[in-house]
Amino acid sequence: MVDSMDEQEPLMRLLLATAREDRLAFQQLYDRVSSRLFGLCLKLAGQRELAEEALQDAFVQIWHRAGDYHRDRGTPLNWMMGIARYRTLDLMRARKSRATVGDESLADLDDGRDGPLEQSLKDAGATRLTGCLNELSDVQRDSILLSYYRGLTHEELALALSSPIGTVKSWIRRGLMALKRCLEQ
Amino acid sequence: MKQTPERIEALAAEYVLGSLQGAARRRFERWMVGSSAVRQEVRFWEERLGELSTALPEQAPPASVWQGVSRRLWPSRERSAASVPVARTQAQGVSGWARWFWPGWSLAATAAAVVLALLLGVNPGTRDTGAELALSGAVVQPDVDDPLWLVSETANQNQLRLRPVAATAANPGKDYELWVVPETGAPLSLGVLTAGNVTVIPLDDRLRKVLASSRTLAISLEPRGGSPTGAPTGPILHVAKLYSL
Numbered sequence: 519m520v521d522s523m524d525e526q527e528p529l530m531r532l533l534l535a536t537a538r539e540d541r542l543a544f545q546q547l548y549d550r551v552s553s554r555l556f557g558l559c560l561k562l563a564g565q566r567e568l569a570e571e572a573l574q575d576a577f578v579q580i581w582h583r584a585g586d587y588h589r590d591r592g593t594p595l596n597w598m599m600g601i602a603r604y605r606t607l608d609l610m611r612a613r614k615s616r617a618t619v620g621d622e623s624l625a626d627l628d629d630g631r632d633g634p635l636e637q638s639l640k641d642a643g644a645t646r647l648t649g650c651l652n653e654l655s656d657v658q659r660d661s662i663l664l665s666y667y668r669g670l671t672h673e674e675l676a677l678a679l680s681s682p683i684g685t686v687k688s689w690i691r692r693g694l695m696a697l698k699r700c701l702e703q
Numbered sequence: 704m705k706q707t708p709e710r711i712e713a714l715a716a717e718y719v720l721g722s723l724q725g726a727a728r729r730r731f732e733r734w735m736v737g738s739s740a741v742r743q744e745v746r747f748w749e750e751r752l753g754e755l756s757t758a759l760p761e762q763a764p765p766a767s768v769w770q771g772v773s774r775r776l777w778p779s780r781e782r783s784a785a786s787v788p789v790a791r792t793q794a795q796g797v798s799g800w801a802r803w804f805w806p807g808w809s810l811a812a813t814a815a816a817v818v819l820a821l822l823l824g825v826n827p828g829t830r831d832t833g834a835e836l837a838l839s840g841a842v843v844q845p846d847v848d849d850p851l852w853l854v855s856e857t858a859n860q861n862q863l864r865l866r867p868v869a870a871t872a873a874n875p876g877k878d879y880e881l882w883v884v885p886e887t888g889a890p891l892s893l894g895v896l897t898a899g900n901v902t903v904i905p906l907d908d909r910l911r912k913v914l915a916s917s918r919t920l921a922i923s924l925e926p927r928g929g930s931p932t933g934a935p936t937g938p939i940l941h942v943a944k945l946y947s948l
Contacts, residue, residue, distance in 0.1 A: 541777070545769075548769060552763075552764050552768070553762055553763045554759075554761055556762045556763065557759045557760050558756050560762050561759050570765065570768050573768050574768050574772050574775070577769075577772045581776055590746070591746065592749060595757065596750060596756070596757070599753060600749050607721045611724065647752075647754045647755070662720065663755070665721055666720055666721065666755050667755065667759075671722065671724055672722060672724075690720070691713055691716075691717070694717065695712070695713065695716070697751075698712070698716065698747075701751055
């Protein structure tokens with residue numbers, strides 16, 4: 519399991535040391551998680567240049583904000599992934615850049631049912647989430663995953679799914695609420 | 704817009720998903736600042752949807768990303784001055800091995816005082832796997848802002864790299880020679896070092912072993928072409944301790 523405490527405890531220590539401005543700990547933290555974060559930035563941005571810039575910004579933020587981290591903000595890895603993700607989204611919005619919006623994004627995002635995505639979600643210990651995503655309708659699920667993994671706007675989603683924007687919005691909204699009910703059970 | 708529980712619930716999910724954008728996103732961020740209920744809702748989604756992120760394949764970023772991070776956090780002047788966590792005096796640093804080997808070596812008489820520095824930013828891609836420790840460090844001089852040479856070991860290629868930064872050429876007719884200093888016994892030559900180019904030194908098993916245990920390098924000033932005797936003959940200019948990163 520990717521999120522096991524075995525992995526999180528060392529990250530916690532390194533993050534605490536980083537909060538005390540321990541540069542060596544920060545570099546070790548970078549060595550341990552930068553590939554995870556970069557995989558996410560790259561998937562979202564769809565282009566290396568922006569992903570690299572976002573990753574750099576994210577680590578500068580992690581250095582400055584390490585002192586803000588505490589356990590109820592999630593695991594250290596999730597907290598850092600969140601910083602990287604929001605930074606990537608911000609840059610994408612600022613540049614209005616999206617490498618591909620059309621068929622290509624749909625083609626290389628597998629729909630998650632019985633595909634590699636579902637397997638890697640299971641490997642990551644996200645069986646609950648996987649199960650709940652499976653209860654959604656195909657379009658709800660697709661629009662949620664495309665938004666999450668590709669950072670698509672409502673407009674881009676409407677284009678990608680060849681559907682009116684109002685329809686796409688309601689897929690997302692209803693899908694998320696159904697997902698929440700399922701996760702809370 | 705009024706903050707009803709239903710709105711908070713719906714907007715928090717879309718905020719984390721990323722589909723909430725523009726003015727609506729900025730307004731929601733103001734809601735987060737002002738309300739713990741809103742923050743709590745956002746955390747719920749960050750945690751649950753965060754699982755989607757951890758399922759993605761890893762991608763190693765290029766070394767330039769770390770270089771950029773360290774450049775932004777620690778501009779070079781500050782880096783060489785302030786980030787010297789281990790600044791030992793010469794006596795502490797070298798007495799163990801040097802006293803017996805260079806009996807005439809007066810600490811006060813050395814041309815350059817020696818500071819041992821751990822420089823972050825060297826060898827950024829190296830993972831400390833335990834099995835393959837990669838060493839790095841710097842040859843520095845207190846009155847020079849930048850390190851003279853940056854030293855890094857590429858563990859899987861069995862090489863030691865010295866990149867000149869602020870090093871100046873040796874006097875005419877002289878050369879710098881690099882030595883690995885064992886914990887006991889005589890220094891082993893690693894060859895002549897230039898101030899102008901990166902020097903790459905292949906390490907055989909024996910040299911690697913000695914270096915891995917003593918982690919100490921020395922630079923002496925020798926006649927052109929290096930020491931004629933196989934042992935240091937000129938003054939020891941620098942001693943550098945390496946660290947595993």
